Amino acid sequence: MCDQTFVAITFGPCDNCAKTKPLMNIYLNNEVINYCSLCVELMACQGLEKGETVAKLKKETEALKVKLEVERNKLHDTELHKLAEKVEAVGQLNIRARRVLKGHANKVLCMDWCTDKRRLVSSSQDGKLIVWDAFTTNKEHAVSMPSTWVMACAYSPSGCAVAAGGLDNKCSVYPLSLDKNENLAAKRKPVAMHTNYVSHCTFTNSDLQVLTSSGDGTCALWDVESAQLLQSFHSHTADVLSLDMGPSETSNTFVSGGCDKKAKLWDMRSGQNVQSFETHESDVNCVKFYPNGDAFATASDDATCRFFDLRADREVAVFSKDSVMFGASSVDFSLSGRLLFAGYNDYTINIWDVLKAERVSILFGHDNRVSTVRVSPDGSAFCSASWDNTLRVWA
Amino acid sequence: MSGASNLVAMKKIVQQLRFEASINRVKVSQAAADLQQFCMQNALQDPLLTGVSSSTNPFRPQKVCSFL
Numbered sequence: 001m002c003d004q005t006f007v008a009i010t011f012g013p014c015d016n017c018a019k020t021k022p023l024m025n026i027y028l029n030n031e032v033i034n035y036c037s038l039c040v041e042l043m044a045c046q047g048l049e050k051g052e053t054v055a056k057l058k059k060e061t062e063a064l065k066v067k068l069e070v071e072r073n074k075l076h077d078t079e080l081h082k083l084a085e086k087v088e089a090v091g092q093l094n095i096r097a098r099r100v101l102k103g104h105a106n107k108v109l110c111m112d113w114c115t116d117k118r119r120l121v122s123s124s125q126d127g128k129l130i131v132w133d134a135f136t137t138n139k140e141h142a143v144s145m146p147s148t149w150v151m152a153c154a155y156s157p158s159g160c161a162v163a164a165g166g167l168d169n170k171c172s173v174y175p176l177s178l179d180k181n182e183n184l185a186a187k188r189k190p191v192a193m194h195t196n197y198v199s200h201c202t203f204t205n206s207d208l209q210v211l212t213s214s215g216d217g218t219c220a221l222w223d224v225e226s227a228q229l230l231q232s233f234h235s236h237t238a239d240v241l242s243l244d245m246g247p248s249e250t251s252n253t254f255v256s257g258g259c260d261k262k263a264k265l266w267d268m269r270s271g272q273n274v275q276s277f278e279t280h281e282s283d284v285n286c287v288k289f290y291p292n293g294d295a296f297a298t299a300s301d302d303a304t305c306r307f308f309d310l311r312a313d314r315e316v317a318v319f320s321k322d323s324v325m326f327g328a329s330s331v332d333f334s335l336s337g338r339l340l341f342a343g344y345n346d347y348t349i350n351i352w353d354v355l356k357a358e359r360v361s362i363l364f365g366h367d368n369r370v371s372t373v374r375v376s377p378d379g380s381a382f383c384s385a386s387w388d389n390t391l392r393v394w395a
Numbered sequence: 396m397s398g399a400s401n402l403v404a405m406k407k408i409v410q411q412l413r414f415e416a417s418i419n420r421v422k423v424s425q426a427a428a429d430l431q432q433f434c435m436q437n438a439l440q441d442p443l444l445t446g447v448s449s450s451t452n453p454f455r456p457q458k459v460c461s462f463l
Contacts, residue, residue, distance in 0.1 A: 057406065058405070060409050061408055064412035064416055065412060068416045071416060072420065075420050075421065075423055077423055079423070080423070080430065087431065093446065094446050098455060098456070135454070274418070292430075294426070294429065294430070309423070309430070311420070311426050312422065312423045312425075312426040312427075313418065316423060335440060335441040335443070335444075336436075336438045336440065336441035337437070338441065354430075354434070355430070355434060379440075380454065381442075381454045395454035395455055
């Protein structure tokens with residue numbers, strides 16, 4: 001709250017041209033400067049090269065956008081599903097819910113598998129983080145977070161820690177211990193600090209760095225030990241809802257998707273937005289890399305999932321059906337990338353054939369929206385988390 | 396200062412678009428062929444696609460053995 005009063009000079013001699021005119025009070029480097037509006041415009045224009053004006057920049061923007069489209073269309077010689085016509089169709093899948101994990105008191109918002117293929121962590125609206133053993137359905141740890149709506153949770157690659165964040169605008173790391181009686185909440189280490197909710201978080205290739213995306217429109221890379229911001233990524237013009245790191249151990253790129261309907265590819269070292277894709281008609285809820293790292297899929301509120309190829313720099317497939325009218329909240333690929341599992345707000349999970357862009361199967365079982373779908377690290381099962389307070393493991 | 400910040404923002408957008416327009420692209424047929432090849436190569440190792448038997452998949456219920 002501001003409880004000081006300032007004297008603002010609104011009419012008088014300009015600091016620059018000395019003419020007596022109405023003044024604009026601006027602050028440069030914390031010093032008050034009283035320029036008339038003409039001098040302010042001139043000062044702003046000093047940043048432009050000779051001959052540039054706002055109108056010219058606008059024209060160039062439009063021209064560049066058109067050029068981008070033209071360049072992309074030049075290479076559009078065929079469609080993915082046309083090429084895949086000769087491939088034999090996916091056979092009958094015998095996938096059923098094999099485990100139901102009950103224990104959360106409220107909507108389950110996010111989940112992640114551990115690299116040991118058997119443990120998973122889930123986070124819920126009630127502020128709890130639970131670590132489960134998926135084979136036996138036992139709960140191994142339960143941690144209470146300081147805020148509700150824990151929208152993001154992630155398991156570290158070593159399996160020794162979990163990261164979680166949400167409405168508290170922070171992402172915290174909890175080291176897991178084998179001692180059941182240890183109070184995990186006390187060992188909480190806040191790592192990331194955003195100015196709006198944390199929508200997604202993931203460890204990079206090691207336990208030492210965490211990548212987060214936030215409702216403040218930015219993504220950020222943090223060092224866990226010192227809680228320092230290593231790199232921030234600005235380009236989205238609205239909330240960033242999801243991100244995914246490249247699958248290879250040496251990759252330093254990630255994709256993000258947000259409420260500005262765009263999906264963007266970033267270089268982690270430079271912070272540069274390398275590629276941008278804008279074909280969705282509504283918020284992009286989830287982004288996931290294809291297993292070979294050359295493509296990614298997105299799920300959106302416009303009831304479609306789309307498949308983008310990074311090397312061709314364009315959308316190559318749309319997974320949609322007239323009967324699918326509800327937004328998709330989450331997607332994940334099977335191990336070979338042939339199947340795409342997508343969770344929807346109409347309580348179902350659709351399985352799509354990626355090459356042919358056809359739906360293979362539809363899974364029922366949840367009583368409320370499916371919030372997250374994740375395939376286990378060895379591809380033998382996938383888990384879905386839902387607003388009906390349960391998680392289901394399908395195999 | 397709306398004028399100056401608009402200009403700065405627009406310059407950034409123009410720079411970004413210039414960068415994006417200049418990247419190397421591959422033909423869709425080439426990219427699609429590579430995706431398809433990856434799928435086919437790894438299809439056999441994909442347990443959800445090929446359906447593994449109960450003995451190897453820990454999540455599927457074991458068949459009960461009975462002595463005759």
